[in-house]
Structures are given as C-alpha cells and as structure tokens.
Amino acid sequence: MDNKQSQEYQETKKTPETEKTPETKKPETKKKKIKCCQCRKKLDMFQFTCKCGKIFCQTHLSPHNHNCSYDYKKEKKELITTNNPKLASKMIKI
Numbered sequence: 001m002d003n004k005q006s007q008e009y010q011e012t013k014k015t016p017e018t019e020k021t022p023e024t025k026k027p028e029t030k031k032k033k034i035k036c037c038q039c040r041k042k043l044d045m046f047q048f049t050c051k052c053g054k055i056f057c058q059t060h061l062s063p064h065n066h067n068c069s070y071d072y073k074k075e076k077k078e079l080i081t082t083n084n085p086k087l088a089s090k091m092i093k094i
Contacts (some may be wrong), residue, residue: 038066
C-alpha cells in the first residue's frame with residue numbers, strides 16, 4: 001500500500017503549475033552593420049546621412065560622388081525667394 005500511496009502523491013505533486021519547464025532562449029539577433037550605400041564599406045563611428053536619405057562614408061558624402069537624387073538647386077531657389085521678397089510693388093513711381 002505504501003507504494004500505491006507514494007505513486008499517487010507523486011502524480012498529484014507533478015501538476016503543470018508546479019512542474020518546471022525549460023526556458024526557451026530566443027536566438028540572439030545580430031545587429032545589422034551600417035554600410036556605405038556606394039562602396040559597401042563598414043561604417044563604425046563616422047557615418048554621414050545625405051539629404052537623399054542614404055548613408056555614406058567620408059569619400060562618398062559629396063552629392064557628386066554618389067549621384068544624389070536630391071534637388072539642391074530647387075531648395076536654394078526656394079530659400080532665396082522666401083528670404084528676399086520683391087520690393088517692386090512697394091516703390092512709388094514719380
């Protein structure tokens with residue numbers, strides 16, 4: 001009888017709540033290395049973001065070196081027109 005009682009006790013003792021389940025470890029995700037969009041060189045400390053939205057190294061930062069799609073001329077024209085309004089309408093003709 002002792003054997004049966006001990007088995008029953010062990011069965012009641014092993015409930016899903018009290019059983020220890022092995023913790024599932026998530027696989028470690030590697031950080032994506034930041035690379036220059038032109039030459040694919042790894043960029044650690046110094047990285048430059050162009051106005052076109054891409055990341056470049058020191059040598060390809062210039063818009064001429066990476067065929068930048070951003071329109072710098074249009075930006076400068078708008079800046080000039082907003083900062084320098086025309087004064088012709090305010091002048092009084094004699």
